[in-house]
Amino acid sequence: MSGKIMAIFFAALLLLGGAGLYYLQVYYYYREVPAAEIPTAMTLVGADGQPVSIPVSGFKGIYSVSTPIGNRACFTTTPAEAAAAEPYDKPTPLGAPSWFGCFDYGQITDDIESGAAKAYLGQKNIAPKIDNVIAVYPDGRAYEWRQPNEEAEEKRTID
Template sequence: MAGRIVVGGILMIALVAGVVMYWLQVYGFYDEISDTGSDAVQLTSLVSGEAEPILYDAFRAIDSDSSPIRYRACFTTTMSLPMLTETYVGLDRAAPRVAPGWFDCFDAESIGEMLEDGRALAFLGEANIEFGIDRIVAITEDGRGYVWHDINECGDKSYDGSPLGDDCPEREAE
């Protein structure tokens, strides 16, 4: 009888711990981000190489202090894809990261399909928004936009211990 109580207690603790870990991963560490005004969505200019604000509306975003790649945002824009491609740095390959299910405006699978078949184009939002992390922006033909953070080549090298090389920026002291 005592063994059943101990086993039941262990199972209850494991169940509670599992529920808490799930909640923390999906809900607990994320915060909704408010629109900062006119500069929440930026793209890198072909001319200046600097991130510049673009026209946008209906901005929603989430972020987390626990990881630099948890940022996700959705917005709409009236700017056309032809104009954007002539003005801002485009990306050949971009793969959106999955967002929590409750952040329903960001569907990584759908965004990825639109990028693959050309219904959306990816742009560099800002390089090294944090060391080794780039902000990526994808915009669809109908003006829906999505933003996420991705690890760049310098970040990959830094995290796997490879030498950084001359093309990587200086890492700020922590």
């Protein structure tokens, strides 16, 4: 009888631990960007190295309190203005929590690969070995994320 009680105890402990870990990964470490911090414009790196400003509207964003690569955003902009920015080599949108529904990283990846969207460098080394990347569609939809850059890939580390 005590063996069954121990097994039930450990099973319950595993379920609680798993639920806690899931909550931490999907909800706890993410925050929505407060209304006071929503940008009206963003700066990209121009093809000539000079800053290129693009307008931003309809911004929805999240950030992570535990990692610099946890930022994601969805907004609209003017594609013609973004076209003056430096294209980003090897854009790889990272996944977002399921509750942040506007950011479908699989679709964004497919659209960049097919040419339906173009990725641009928002800022090089926004954090050590992390670049800010923005993908823009011809209809003005735009998505922002951060990803490890080539230096992190070479060394397989992020400081």
